[in-house]
Amino acid sequence: MKTDDLIIALTADAGRVRRPMDVVLEWLTVAACVAAALVFAATIGPRADIGEAATTGRFLFKFVVTIALAGSAFWLLLRLNRPGAAGRRDLVLLAAAPALLLLAVAAEFFSVPQAQWAMTAMGKNSFNCLTWIPLIGIGPLALLLPTLRHGAPTRPALSGAVTGLLAGGIAATFYAANCTDDSPFFVVTWYPLAIAMLAAVGAAAGKLIARW
């Protein structure tokens, strides 16, 4: 087939445009949040003393970190799905949530006696954290991965990993409302491990499905 013939065929097909990529990603992200909320409400639910906890800085700061992660991952995914839009500088944004968390960890070194550091980091909920964040996040990940087929990511594995981070950020936001370990020491020890599982699944899936 000549290229000019192909152009004629493409032109005849001009009327069939799919929904804009960013709109689809936005809606599926909303759907992912709803899915996470449903699983969370049906299983572990918020901790019993959430009203009291909500007055403490440590509890609230967990949400600053997890929402920062979800927000930066969403924004980056929007750019990764658009050819030519994501540059190296955009990747720096992913460091926002870790940087916030490390600042809190640094502050925690001064407010917690050294003898309790290890105990605070281990916490009581490490197994819960490593189980529930992936369990809450897998549904959102399944909802979000198709955006890689709808969009046009030129870096499939990276885009899949960022999709996993977005699902992980959403899942961690809900899990944090249940977990009674609020110290940044605990968060920095266990949350990244749990979220990394979702990112790894996302990266592997991205390589498989994001071919176009």
Added chain:
Amino acid sequence: MQRALDGDEAAYAVLLKEVAAVVRRAARGRLAPGIGVDPEDIVQETLLAIHLKRHTWQPDGLIGPWVHAITRYKIVDALRRRGRHATVVMDTVVETLEAEAQEERPRGRDIATALGGLSDGQRRVVEAISVEGRSIRETAEALGMKETAVRVALHRGLAAIASRFGKRT
């Protein structure tokens, strides 16, 4: 591009022809002759990708970087499929000039192969519109189909051709 997204076929045809010229130049510049990749195949694969992914273009955004990124992806993809990672030739001026001097090859070997893999209905519709140059309405009359069915078959046929590129070795 905005007009094309709004369904202006004439504007879309002009745009695709310009894009084809840009991609052809880029593909010839980066693929040395004898590498086993026909630059015209890259042109056709890129045009298909641009068509099927045009909903990822940022309205009001620059079209240049978007087209360039898709072209680059398709060139790397074509080389990867043929198992040559490191042979992208960036600045072989002489070879580029030689390639420019060659007559434009009238056929895309690979797209012809991909066409053969379509279902009969899709292939008849795609061929009627592209090779024979019929309109949607003429095709519908010739094949005894409804116009909407022709449009659907055309769209699915183009998507199938694009996805076959990825599976080819």
